[in-house]
Amino acid sequence: DTGVSQDPRHKITKRGQNVTFRCDPISEHNRLYWYRQTLGQGPEFLTYFQNEAQLEKSRLLSDRFSAERPKGSFSTLEIQRTEQGDSAMYLCASSRVGVGAFFGQGTRLTVV
Amino acid sequence: ILNVEQSPQSLHVQEGDSTNFTCSFPSSNFYALHWYRWETAKSPEALFVMTLNGDEKKKGRISATLNTKEGYSYLYIKGSQPEDSATYLCASLKGSTLGRLYFGRGTQLTVWP
Numbered sequence: 001d002t003g004v005s006q007d008p009r010h011k012i013t014k015r016g017q018n019v020t021f022r023c024d025p026i027s028e029h030n031r032l033y034w035y036r037q038t039l040g041q042g043p044e045f046l047t048y049f050q051n052e053a054q055l056e057k058s059r060l061l062s063d064r065f066s067a068e069r070p071k072g073s074f075s076t077l078e079i080q081r082t083e084q085g086d087s088a089m090y091l092c093a094s095s096r097v098g099v100g101a102f103f104g105q106g107t108r109l110t111v112v
Numbered sequence: 113i114l115n116v117e118q119s120p121q122s123l124h125v126q127e128g129d130s131t132n133f134t135c136s137f138p139s140s141n142f143y144a145l146h147w148y149r150w151e152t153a154k155s156p157e158a159l160f161v162m163t164l165n166g167d168e169k170k171k172g173r174i175s176a177t178l179n180t181k182e183g184y185s186y187l188y189i190k191g192s193q194p195e196d197s198a199t200y201l202c203a204s205l206k207g208s209t210l211g212r213l214y215f216g217r218g219t220q221l222t223v224w225p
Contacts (some may be wrong), residue, residue, distance in 0.1 A: 004155070033213065042118075042201060042217035043156075056212060091155070093213075100146045100158035101203075101213055 006092050006104035013082055013111055020078045021107045025094030032075050033101065034067055035091040043091055049075060082111045116204050118216035125192050126224050132188045133219040135202030139183035144205040146213060147176055147187055151198045159187075159200075192223040 005024045013019050025032050030051050035043035046065065047057045051072040064082075069075040079086055087110050093101040117136045125131050137145065144163045148156040160169045165180040173190045189196055199220045203213040 035215070040217075042215040045212065045214070048212050093156075100148075100161040102158065103148075103155040105155045 004092055004094050004102050004104035006090075006107050008107055009105060010108045011110070013109070015084060015111055016081055018078065018080045019082055019109065020076055021090055021092075021109075023075045023077070023092030023094075023104060025073070025075070025092070026102055027073075029094035029096045029102070030072065031095045031101075032069055033093045033095075034075070034077050035093065037089045037091060037106075038087075046077070046090075079109075082109075084111045087111045116202060116214050116216040118200075118202055118219050120219060121217065122220040122222070124222045124224065127193060129192050129223075130188065130190045131192055131221065132186050133200060133221075135185045135187070135204075135216055137183050137185075137202075137204040137214075138206075139180055141207045142180045142183070142204070143207040145178055145180075145185050146203045146205070147185070148201040148203065149198050150201055150218070156201060187219075189221070192221070194223045194225050197221055197223050 007022045011019055032049045034046040036046055037043045045058050047067045048055050049069040052069050064080045067077045089106045089108050091103055091106045093103045095101040119134050146161050147159040149159050150156040160176045162178040167178040169176050176187045178185045199218040201215055201218045203215045
């Protein structure tokens with residue numbers, strides 16, 4: 001499978017715990033995005049990488065969120081001290097110039 | 113923040129009806145407009161990438177038009193089928209933030225048999 005893959009697909013965690021999600025983009029795509037979707041909303045931008053450089057991070061994010069793409073390939077999104085409001089679908093997408101973004105199937109996070 | 117608006121928010125049609133929905137976006141510094149189809153429990157699927165004013169693209173029964181001067185795009189579905197039921201998302205790319213997609217909230221289409 002050469003699409004965007006995300007792991008895990010589902011995560012249930014207790015409030016206050018840390019969680020980490022992984023995204024493996026399409027190999028020739030140098031751009032990688034993280035979005036979050038809550039019920040009834042369109043995807044909300046979280047952060048964007050071009051190669052290993054994190055070019056933009058949403059001001060909506062608190063310091064509890066951090067993302068990395070250390071070698072310009074896979075990326076991780078970590079949420080520290082999770083809160084119930086963090087419950088959402090976390091989507092990763094990748095693209096290259098002239099091509100629309102391809103999305104992974106997302107990680108569904110539930111904070112209890 | 114780049115405001116991308118979609119209307120209507122939801123739409124219910126009968127099988128065989130043709131339908132259309134709107135995506136509006138700021139026309140300044142426009143680079144590209146993307147349409148995606150998002151079925152429940154699946155990841156969003158790219159339908160079209162449009163860049164030129166007056167552009168019109170077609171994929172089977174689905175087509176889209178683009179007006180970059182006034183900042184809108186229409187998505188048309190001819191002869192809707194139940195399998196067309198999905199959320200249709202549009203996303204705009206600005207030239208100044210190349211690569212970042214700004215999404216609308218989507219139009220949720222339900223086609224009744």
